[in-house]
Amino acid sequence: MRVGIIGLPLSGKTTLFNALTRSTVEVGSWSGGKREAHIGVVKVPDKRLDVLHTHFPSAKKIPATIEYVDLAGFEKGISGSTKVLSELLNDLKNVDALVVVIRSFENDSVPHPDKTIDPARDLQTLETEFILSDMAILENRISRLENQLRKKKDERDQKELALLKRCLTSLEEEHPLSSLEFSADEEKILRGYQFLTEKPQIVMFNINEADIGKEEQILQSFSKLREQPKTSVLALSAEIEMEISQLDSEDAKAFQQDLGIQESALEKLIRTTYHLLGLISFFTIGDDEVRAWTIRQNTRAPQAAGAVHSDMERGFIRAEVVSYDEYVAHGSLAKCKEAGVFRLEGKEYIVKDGDIISFRFNV
Ligand SMILES: Nc1nc2c(ncn2[C@@H]2O[C@H](COP(=O)(O)OP(=O)(O)OP(=O)(O)O)[C@@H](O)[C@H]2O)c(=O)[nH]1
Protein backbone atom coordinates (compact mmCIF):
# COMPACT_ATOMS: atom_id res chain seq x y z
CA MET A 1 0.00 0.00 0.00
CA ARG A 2 1.14 3.50 -0.84
CA VAL A 3 0.10 6.78 0.74
CA GLY A 4 1.05 10.21 -0.63
CA ILE A 5 1.66 13.19 1.67
CA ILE A 6 0.46 16.33 -0.02
CA GLY A 7 -0.18 19.93 1.06
CA LEU A 8 0.72 23.57 0.60
CA PRO A 9 4.41 24.55 0.85
CA LEU A 10 5.78 24.63 4.41
CA SER A 11 2.75 22.94 5.95
CA GLY A 12 4.88 20.27 7.65
CA LYS A 13 4.76 17.42 5.11
CA THR A 14 8.40 16.44 5.45
CA THR A 15 8.21 16.80 9.23
CA LEU A 16 5.31 14.33 9.24
CA PHE A 17 7.17 12.05 6.85
CA ASN A 18 10.15 12.04 9.21
CA ALA A 19 7.88 11.24 12.15
CA LEU A 20 6.32 8.32 10.31
CA THR A 21 9.44 6.85 8.79
CA ARG A 22 11.93 7.87 11.50
CA SER A 23 13.92 9.58 8.79
CA THR A 24 15.87 12.75 9.11
CA VAL A 25 15.15 14.43 5.81
CA GLU A 26 15.94 18.11 6.15
CA VAL A 27 12.77 20.12 6.74
CA GLY A 28 11.90 23.52 5.39
CA SER A 29 14.42 23.26 2.58
CA TRP A 30 12.21 22.59 -0.35
CA SER A 31 10.98 25.99 -1.27
CA GLY A 32 14.28 26.48 -3.05
CA GLY A 33 12.87 24.72 -6.09
CA LYS A 34 14.00 21.14 -5.44
CA ARG A 35 11.05 18.96 -6.25
CA GLU A 36 12.10 15.37 -5.76
CA ALA A 37 9.85 13.12 -3.69
CA HIS A 38 10.99 11.08 -0.70
CA ILE A 39 9.81 7.52 -0.22
CA GLY A 40 9.84 5.66 3.08
CA VAL A 41 8.58 2.25 4.12
CA VAL A 42 6.85 1.89 7.47
CA LYS A 43 6.14 -1.32 9.33
CA VAL A 44 2.53 -1.58 10.43
CA PRO A 45 2.59 -2.08 14.21
CA ASP A 46 0.39 -5.00 15.24
CA LYS A 47 0.56 -6.47 18.74
CA ARG A 48 -1.04 -9.68 17.50
CA LEU A 49 1.94 -10.32 15.24
CA ASP A 50 4.30 -9.84 18.19
CA VAL A 51 2.32 -12.36 20.24
CA LEU A 52 2.26 -14.90 17.39
CA HIS A 53 6.00 -14.48 17.00
CA THR A 54 6.57 -15.60 20.61
CA HIS A 55 5.16 -18.99 19.53
CA PHE A 56 7.82 -19.25 16.78
CA PRO A 57 10.80 -17.39 18.22
CA SER A 58 13.25 -18.56 15.56
CA ALA A 59 10.97 -17.54 12.66
CA LYS A 60 11.37 -14.29 10.79
CA LYS A 61 8.77 -11.74 11.84
CA ILE A 62 7.44 -9.87 8.83
CA PRO A 63 4.92 -7.10 9.44
CA ALA A 64 2.71 -5.57 6.78
CA THR A 65 4.17 -2.34 5.39
CA ILE A 66 2.94 0.98 4.10
CA GLU A 67 4.94 3.16 1.76
CA TYR A 68 4.76 6.90 2.33
CA VAL A 69 5.66 9.37 -0.39
CA ASP A 70 6.57 12.89 0.72
CA LEU A 71 5.83 15.28 -2.10
CA ALA A 72 6.94 18.78 -2.94
CA GLY A 73 4.56 21.58 -1.89
CA PHE A 74 1.36 21.80 -3.86
CA GLU A 75 1.37 25.47 -4.68
CA LYS A 76 -1.62 27.60 -5.44
CA GLY A 77 -1.95 27.77 -9.21
CA ILE A 78 0.02 24.58 -9.77
CA SER A 79 -2.85 23.13 -11.80
CA GLY A 80 -2.12 25.84 -14.37
CA SER A 81 1.45 24.66 -14.87
CA THR A 82 1.32 21.49 -16.93
CA LYS A 83 4.95 20.53 -16.40
CA VAL A 84 5.05 20.90 -12.62
CA LEU A 85 1.67 19.26 -12.31
CA SER A 86 2.59 16.27 -14.41
CA GLU A 87 5.77 15.78 -12.36
CA LEU A 88 3.77 15.82 -9.19
CA LEU A 89 1.12 13.48 -10.54
CA ASN A 90 3.86 11.13 -11.62
CA ASP A 91 5.08 10.94 -8.02
CA LEU A 92 1.52 10.23 -6.97
CA LYS A 93 1.13 7.25 -9.25
CA ASN A 94 -0.34 4.17 -7.60
CA VAL A 95 -0.97 6.01 -4.38
CA ASP A 96 -3.96 4.38 -2.64
CA ALA A 97 -4.72 7.35 -0.40
CA LEU A 98 -3.61 10.91 0.29
CA VAL A 99 -2.67 12.53 3.55
CA VAL A 100 -3.53 16.18 3.06
CA VAL A 101 -1.45 18.24 5.49
CA ILE A 102 -3.10 21.49 6.58
CA ARG A 103 -1.03 24.00 8.53
CA SER A 104 -2.65 24.95 11.81
CA PHE A 105 0.55 25.70 13.72
CA GLU A 106 1.90 29.16 14.35
CA ASN A 107 5.57 29.75 13.86
CA ASP A 108 6.81 33.22 12.99
CA SER A 109 10.00 31.90 11.47
CA VAL A 110 8.09 29.78 8.95
CA PRO A 111 6.37 31.99 6.39
CA HIS A 112 2.96 30.97 5.09
CA PRO A 113 2.49 31.37 1.31
CA ASP A 114 -0.76 33.23 2.06
CA LYS A 115 0.73 35.16 5.02
CA THR A 116 -1.81 34.17 7.70
CA ILE A 117 -2.71 30.89 9.41
CA ASP A 118 -6.16 29.87 8.23
CA PRO A 119 -6.76 26.10 7.97
CA ALA A 120 -10.24 26.44 6.43
CA ARG A 121 -8.91 28.67 3.67
CA ASP A 122 -5.97 26.35 2.97
CA LEU A 123 -8.26 23.37 2.77
CA GLN A 124 -10.40 25.24 0.28
CA THR A 125 -7.32 26.28 -1.71
CA LEU A 126 -6.16 22.69 -1.97
CA GLU A 127 -9.56 21.27 -2.81
CA THR A 128 -9.96 23.82 -5.58
CA GLU A 129 -6.49 23.03 -6.84
CA PHE A 130 -7.21 19.28 -6.85
CA ILE A 131 -10.43 19.89 -8.77
CA LEU A 132 -8.68 22.12 -11.30
CA SER A 133 -5.90 19.63 -11.78
CA ASP A 134 -8.37 16.79 -12.46
CA MET A 135 -10.32 19.08 -14.80
CA ALA A 136 -7.19 19.89 -16.78
CA ILE A 137 -6.53 16.19 -17.34
CA LEU A 138 -10.16 15.51 -18.21
CA GLU A 139 -10.47 18.37 -20.68
CA ASN A 140 -7.32 17.28 -22.42
CA ARG A 141 -8.39 13.68 -22.71
CA ILE A 142 -11.96 14.53 -23.71
CA SER A 143 -10.83 16.67 -26.63
CA ARG A 144 -8.42 13.94 -27.77
CA LEU A 145 -11.13 11.30 -27.58
CA GLU A 146 -13.56 13.50 -29.49
CA ASN A 147 -11.01 13.97 -32.23
CA GLN A 148 -10.35 10.27 -32.40
CA LEU A 149 -14.05 9.45 -32.54
CA ARG A 150 -14.59 11.85 -35.40
CA LYS A 151 -12.11 9.80 -37.41
CA LYS A 152 -13.20 6.36 -36.27
CA LYS A 153 -16.18 5.15 -34.26
CA ASP A 154 -15.24 2.92 -31.36
CA GLU A 155 -17.57 1.67 -28.70
CA ARG A 156 -15.01 1.64 -25.92
CA ASP A 157 -13.85 5.15 -26.66
CA GLN A 158 -17.45 6.27 -26.69
CA LYS A 159 -18.07 4.72 -23.30
CA GLU A 160 -14.95 6.33 -21.90
CA LEU A 161 -15.93 9.70 -23.31
CA ALA A 162 -19.35 9.56 -21.68
CA LEU A 163 -17.74 8.63 -18.36
CA LEU A 164 -15.15 11.40 -18.53
CA LYS A 165 -17.84 13.94 -19.39
CA ARG A 166 -19.84 12.87 -16.39
CA CYS A 167 -16.72 13.36 -14.25
CA LEU A 168 -16.07 16.80 -15.73
CA THR A 169 -19.63 17.95 -15.04
CA SER A 170 -19.30 16.88 -11.43
CA LEU A 171 -16.05 18.82 -11.01
CA GLU A 172 -17.52 21.90 -12.69
CA GLU A 173 -20.14 21.80 -9.96
CA GLU A 174 -17.28 21.59 -7.44
CA HIS A 175 -18.07 18.03 -6.40
CA PRO A 176 -14.99 15.81 -6.08
CA LEU A 177 -15.00 12.56 -8.03
CA SER A 178 -15.12 10.66 -4.73
CA SER A 179 -18.74 11.82 -4.43
CA LEU A 180 -19.75 9.89 -7.57
CA GLU A 181 -20.62 6.20 -7.76
CA PHE A 182 -18.79 4.14 -10.37
CA SER A 183 -19.25 0.60 -11.64
CA ALA A 184 -16.31 -1.79 -11.46
CA ASP A 185 -15.81 -1.27 -15.19
CA GLU A 186 -15.73 2.48 -14.85
CA GLU A 187 -13.34 2.30 -11.93
CA LYS A 188 -10.98 0.33 -14.08
CA ILE A 189 -11.02 3.02 -16.77
CA LEU A 190 -10.51 5.78 -14.20
CA ARG A 191 -7.64 4.04 -12.46
CA GLY A 192 -5.35 4.88 -15.33
CA TYR A 193 -5.84 8.59 -14.74
CA GLN A 194 -4.97 8.82 -11.04
CA PHE A 195 -7.43 11.61 -10.38
CA LEU A 196 -6.66 13.47 -7.17
CA THR A 197 -10.27 14.03 -6.13
CA GLU A 198 -11.04 10.35 -6.50
CA LYS A 199 -8.48 9.23 -3.94
CA PRO A 200 -9.47 8.61 -0.33
CA GLN A 201 -8.16 11.45 1.82
CA ILE A 202 -6.96 11.82 5.36
CA VAL A 203 -7.04 15.51 6.16
CA MET A 204 -4.34 16.04 8.77
CA PHE A 205 -4.34 19.32 10.69
CA ASN A 206 -0.82 20.08 11.83
CA ILE A 207 -1.52 21.79 15.15
CA ASN A 208 0.44 23.80 17.73
CA GLU A 209 2.22 21.93 20.45
CA ALA A 210 0.09 23.91 22.93
CA ASP A 211 -3.07 22.50 21.35
CA ILE A 212 -2.22 18.86 22.02
CA GLY A 213 -5.19 17.51 23.97
CA LYS A 214 -7.62 19.83 22.19
CA GLU A 215 -7.71 17.86 18.96
CA GLU A 216 -11.42 17.07 19.17
CA GLN A 217 -12.31 20.73 19.73
CA ILE A 218 -10.27 21.76 16.73
CA LEU A 219 -11.78 19.10 14.52
CA GLN A 220 -15.28 20.09 15.53
CA SER A 221 -15.15 23.16 13.35
CA PHE A 222 -14.51 20.81 10.44
CA SER A 223 -17.30 18.38 11.23
CA LYS A 224 -18.69 18.66 7.71
CA LEU A 225 -15.47 17.16 6.37
CA ARG A 226 -16.18 13.98 8.29
CA GLU A 227 -19.42 13.46 6.40
CA GLN A 228 -17.68 13.64 3.03
CA PRO A 229 -17.29 10.27 1.35
CA LYS A 230 -13.82 8.67 1.45
CA THR A 231 -12.56 11.26 3.93
CA SER A 232 -11.11 11.05 7.43
CA VAL A 233 -9.77 13.82 9.63
CA LEU A 234 -6.96 13.90 12.14
CA ALA A 235 -5.11 16.49 14.21
CA LEU A 236 -1.59 16.18 15.55
CA SER A 237 1.63 18.11 15.95
CA ALA A 238 4.02 16.89 13.29
CA GLU A 239 6.98 18.57 14.97
CA ILE A 240 6.39 16.94 18.36
CA GLU A 241 5.73 13.60 16.68
CA MET A 242 9.01 13.90 14.82
CA GLU A 243 10.84 14.59 18.08
CA ILE A 244 9.17 11.58 19.70
CA SER A 245 10.01 9.32 16.77
CA GLN A 246 13.68 10.11 17.23
CA LEU A 247 13.80 9.08 20.89
CA ASP A 248 14.33 5.52 22.05
CA SER A 249 11.13 3.78 23.06
CA GLU A 250 11.43 4.32 26.83
CA ASP A 251 12.05 8.05 26.50
CA ALA A 252 9.37 8.30 23.84
CA LYS A 253 6.81 6.73 26.14
CA ALA A 254 7.66 9.08 29.00
CA PHE A 255 7.53 12.12 26.70
CA GLN A 256 4.17 11.03 25.27
CA GLN A 257 2.79 10.58 28.75
CA ASP A 258 3.94 14.05 29.80
CA LEU A 259 2.17 15.57 26.81
CA GLY A 260 -0.93 13.41 27.12
CA ILE A 261 -0.44 11.76 23.73
CA GLN A 262 -2.17 8.35 23.75
CA GLU A 263 -1.06 7.06 20.40
CA SER A 264 1.86 8.00 18.15
CA ALA A 265 1.27 9.73 14.82
CA LEU A 266 2.33 6.53 13.15
CA GLU A 267 -0.23 4.42 14.96
CA LYS A 268 -2.97 7.01 14.57
CA LEU A 269 -2.37 7.48 10.88
CA ILE A 270 -2.13 3.77 10.14
CA ARG A 271 -5.31 3.03 12.08
CA THR A 272 -7.10 5.82 10.23
CA THR A 273 -5.80 4.63 6.86
CA TYR A 274 -6.89 1.04 7.48
CA HIS A 275 -10.31 2.24 8.53
CA LEU A 276 -10.67 4.65 5.62
CA LEU A 277 -9.63 2.09 3.02
CA GLY A 278 -11.53 -0.75 4.69
CA LEU A 279 -8.39 -2.82 5.23
CA ILE A 280 -7.88 -5.80 7.52
CA SER A 281 -4.96 -8.11 8.32
CA PHE A 282 -4.58 -11.85 8.29
CA PHE A 283 -1.58 -13.90 9.36
CA THR A 284 0.45 -16.82 8.11
CA ILE A 285 2.55 -18.60 10.73
CA GLY A 286 5.22 -21.29 10.80
CA ASP A 287 8.78 -22.08 11.81
CA ASP A 288 10.22 -20.05 8.93
CA GLU A 289 8.10 -16.98 9.00
CA VAL A 290 5.36 -15.26 10.97
CA ARG A 291 3.79 -12.70 8.75
CA ALA A 292 0.96 -10.16 8.52
CA TRP A 293 -0.83 -9.46 5.24
CA THR A 294 -3.11 -6.60 4.31
CA ILE A 295 -6.31 -7.11 2.32
CA ARG A 296 -9.60 -5.30 1.81
CA GLN A 297 -12.60 -6.23 3.92
CA ASN A 298 -14.89 -8.79 2.28
CA THR A 299 -12.05 -10.49 0.42
CA ARG A 300 -12.69 -14.17 -0.28
CA ALA A 301 -10.13 -16.84 0.62
CA PRO A 302 -8.70 -17.36 -2.91
CA GLN A 303 -8.07 -13.64 -3.39
CA ALA A 304 -6.48 -13.45 0.06
CA ALA A 305 -4.23 -16.33 -1.02
CA GLY A 306 -3.39 -14.17 -4.04
CA ALA A 307 -1.95 -11.52 -1.71
CA VAL A 308 0.63 -14.12 -0.67
CA HIS A 309 1.32 -15.50 -4.14
CA SER A 310 -0.57 -15.51 -7.42
CA ASP A 311 0.02 -19.29 -7.74
CA MET A 312 -1.86 -19.79 -4.50
CA GLU A 313 -4.86 -17.99 -5.91
CA ARG A 314 -4.75 -19.86 -9.22
CA GLY A 315 -4.34 -23.25 -7.62
CA PHE A 316 -6.46 -22.57 -4.56
CA ILE A 317 -8.00 -25.71 -3.05
CA ARG A 318 -8.99 -24.68 0.43
CA ALA A 319 -7.94 -22.65 3.44
CA GLU A 320 -7.38 -23.86 6.96
CA VAL A 321 -8.38 -21.06 9.28
CA VAL A 322 -8.34 -20.27 12.96
CA SER A 323 -9.09 -16.91 14.52
CA TYR A 324 -6.32 -15.12 16.38
CA ASP A 325 -8.21 -15.34 19.69
CA GLU A 326 -8.82 -19.08 19.36
CA TYR A 327 -5.20 -19.65 18.48
CA VAL A 328 -3.94 -17.75 21.48
CA ALA A 329 -6.45 -19.50 23.75
CA HIS A 330 -5.27 -22.95 22.61
CA GLY A 331 -1.60 -22.15 22.18
CA SER A 332 -0.72 -24.17 19.07
CA LEU A 333 -2.13 -25.33 15.74
CA ALA A 334 -2.07 -28.95 16.93
CA LYS A 335 -4.20 -28.04 19.94
CA CYS A 336 -6.53 -26.00 17.72
CA LYS A 337 -6.99 -29.07 15.53
CA GLU A 338 -7.69 -31.25 18.55
CA ALA A 339 -10.27 -28.78 19.75
CA GLY A 340 -11.81 -28.62 16.29
CA VAL A 341 -11.33 -24.87 15.85
CA PHE A 342 -8.86 -25.11 12.95
CA ARG A 343 -11.57 -25.09 10.28
CA LEU A 344 -11.55 -25.97 6.62
CA GLU A 345 -12.93 -23.21 4.45
CA GLY A 346 -13.64 -23.11 0.73
CA LYS A 347 -13.66 -20.60 -2.11
CA GLU A 348 -16.58 -18.61 -0.76
CA TYR A 349 -15.10 -17.98 2.66
CA ILE A 350 -14.74 -14.31 3.50
CA VAL A 351 -11.52 -13.70 5.41
CA LYS A 352 -11.88 -11.93 8.76
CA ASP A 353 -9.52 -9.57 10.52
CA GLY A 354 -7.03 -11.58 12.57
CA ASP A 355 -7.54 -14.91 10.80
CA ILE A 356 -4.55 -17.22 10.84
CA ILE A 357 -4.57 -19.06 7.55
CA SER A 358 -2.80 -21.95 5.93
CA PHE A 359 -3.61 -22.18 2.22
CA ARG A 360 -3.78 -25.50 0.38
CA PHE A 361 -3.13 -25.12 -3.31
CA ASN A 362 -2.09 -27.07 -6.34
CA VAL A 363 -0.33 -25.72 -9.44
N1 LIG B 1 5.96 25.01 15.35
C1 LIG B 1 5.85 24.05 14.44
N2 LIG B 1 6.62 24.12 13.35
C2 LIG B 1 6.49 23.13 12.43
C3 LIG B 1 5.58 22.05 12.58
N3 LIG B 1 5.67 21.27 11.52
C4 LIG B 1 6.59 21.80 10.71
N4 LIG B 1 7.11 22.93 11.26
C5 LIG B 1 8.16 23.77 10.70
O1 LIG B 1 7.74 24.25 9.46
C6 LIG B 1 8.83 24.27 8.52
C7 LIG B 1 8.45 23.51 7.30
O2 LIG B 1 8.32 22.15 7.60
P1 LIG B 1 8.46 21.03 6.49
O3 LIG B 1 8.12 19.75 7.13
O4 LIG B 1 9.72 21.14 5.77
O5 LIG B 1 7.26 21.48 5.53
P2 LIG B 1 6.95 20.94 4.06
O6 LIG B 1 5.48 20.98 3.94
O7 LIG B 1 7.62 19.65 3.84
O8 LIG B 1 7.60 22.06 3.18
P3 LIG B 1 7.90 22.00 1.57
O9 LIG B 1 8.33 20.62 1.28
O10 LIG B 1 8.94 23.04 1.39
O11 LIG B 1 6.63 22.36 0.91
C8 LIG B 1 10.03 23.68 9.24
O12 LIG B 1 10.84 24.74 9.68
C9 LIG B 1 9.40 22.94 10.41
O13 LIG B 1 10.28 22.90 11.52
C10 LIG B 1 4.77 22.03 13.78
O14 LIG B 1 3.97 21.11 14.02
N5 LIG B 1 4.95 23.04 14.64
Ligand SMILES: [Mg+2]
Ligand atom coordinates in the same frame (compact mmCIF):
# COMPACT_ATOMS: atom_id res chain seq x y z
MG1 LIG C 1 8.87 19.01 2.36
